[in-house]
Amino acid sequence: MSRFTRRARRRRVAWATGLGxxxxxxxxxxxxxxxxxxxxxxIQIEGTSRLDPAxxxxxxxGQMGVPLALLDEGRIRDELGKFTLIRSxxxxxxxxxxxxxxxTERTPLGTxxxxxxxxxxxxxxxxxxxxxPKKASGMPVVKVPDDDVTSAAFASAAQVILALPDSVREKxxxxxxxxxxxxxxxxxxxxQTVVWGGAESSEHKxxxxxxxxxxxGGSGPxxxxxSAPGTAVFRxx
Numbered sequence: 578m579s580r581f582t583r584r585a586r587r588r589r590v591a592w593a594t595g596l597g598x599x600x601x602x603x604x605x606x607x608x609x610x611x612x613x614x615x616x617x618x619x620i621q622i623e624g625t626s627r628l629d630p631a632x633x634x635x636x637x638x639g640q641m642g643v644p645l646a647l648l649d650e651g652r653i654r655d656e657l658g659k660f661t662l663i664r665s666x667x668x669x670x671x672x673x674x675x676x677x678x679x680x681t682e683r684t685p686l687g688t689x690x691x692x693x694x695x696x697x698x699x700x701x702x703x704x705x706x707x708x709x710p711k712k713a714s715g716m717p718v719v720k721v722p723d724d725d726v727t728s729a730a731f732a733s734a735a736q737v738i739l740a741l742p743d744s745v746r747e748k749x750x751x752x753x754x755x756x757x758x759x760x761x762x763x764x765x766x767x768x769q770t771v772v773w774g775g776a777e778s779s780e781h782k783x784x785x786x787x788x789x790x791x792x793x794g795g796s797g798p799x800x801x802x803x804s805a806p807g808t809a810v811f812r813x814x
Contacts (some may be wrong), residue, residue: 593694616644627681627706628662633678646668651804662706686738687719687752688712689726699726703736717746717762720753733776734756740779742787764790768797768814774804785809 583768613686617640622630640648650668662682669677678813683700690696690712698707698716703726712718717738721730734754740750752764762771773779782803789801789811798814 587622615646615673616642617648617676618642619676621675621677623677623679624666624684627682628660628680633657633660633680637676637678645672645674645676648676661704664700685713685716686735688718689724690718690720703727703731703735715747717749718751720751722755729757730754734760734774737762737773737779740776740783742783745783745787745790749789767794769794770800770801772800772802772804778806781806782809793797 581813613707620638622633622635625633636659637653639656640652643649647764648670653668657666657678663680664683665681667679669679671677683702683704683706685698685706686701688696688698691708694710696709696712696718697705697715698709698713699705699719707713719731719734721728721734725731726764731754733756734752737760738746738749738752748764750765752760753763754760758775759772760776762773764770773782786801786803786809789803789809793799793801793811796811796813800812800814801809
């Protein structure tokens with residue numbers, strides 16, 4: 578009987594010791610996670626080119642001193658959401674006290690001329706990146722009915738611009754579309770235009786157009802027509 582009692586007592590002591598250790602580890606872990614030693618002390622911004630990293634830091638540094646585990650990501654989202662140039666971002670917590678923000682900026686696609694003489698620099702989704710008094714260098718002017726960046730005409734024009742080879746895109750000064758199927762390009766330093774048609778097969782059309790420009794680029798006023806699949810011509814004026 579006494580042997581059974583001693584065994585039961587040892588078992589209870591072992592359980593109590595084990596539970597105590599678990600509680601201690603949980604307490605230490607909880608204390609470490611929420612400790613001021615692991616509070617936000619530094620914000621690092623990566624991936625920016627147009628945006629000033631210091632402005633982003635200023636926007637989200639209101640949580641300095643907050644333990645990393647308690648950072649309000651919703652608040653960060655709201656603060657960074659005020660920067661229209663940010664297309665997306667990711668955050669990473671780097672103990673003991675650093676918040677790393679990796680930013681992906683919107684890529685400028687073209688400009689929209691406004692009635693007041695200014696220009697909106699927009700991306701492929703039509704989001705205004707910046708309004709400037711002068712047209713941004715190297716950016717084609719996009720003309721669609723009512724300057725509606727939510728229209729099918731704008732979407733088609735954007736797809737065409739994105740598909741253009743670099744050698745062609747740098748020559749384009751204007752992209753016009755009244756519907757999704759009648760995109761037209763105007764080329765710089767020439768009286769040459771391009772009848773593109775719809776945005777389908779745009780990569781193929783771009784390669785064909787680049788080859789035609791190499792042949793007829795110095796031929797004077799004229800019109801390239803790549804609108805019909807399998808057929809591409811240059812018509813002199």
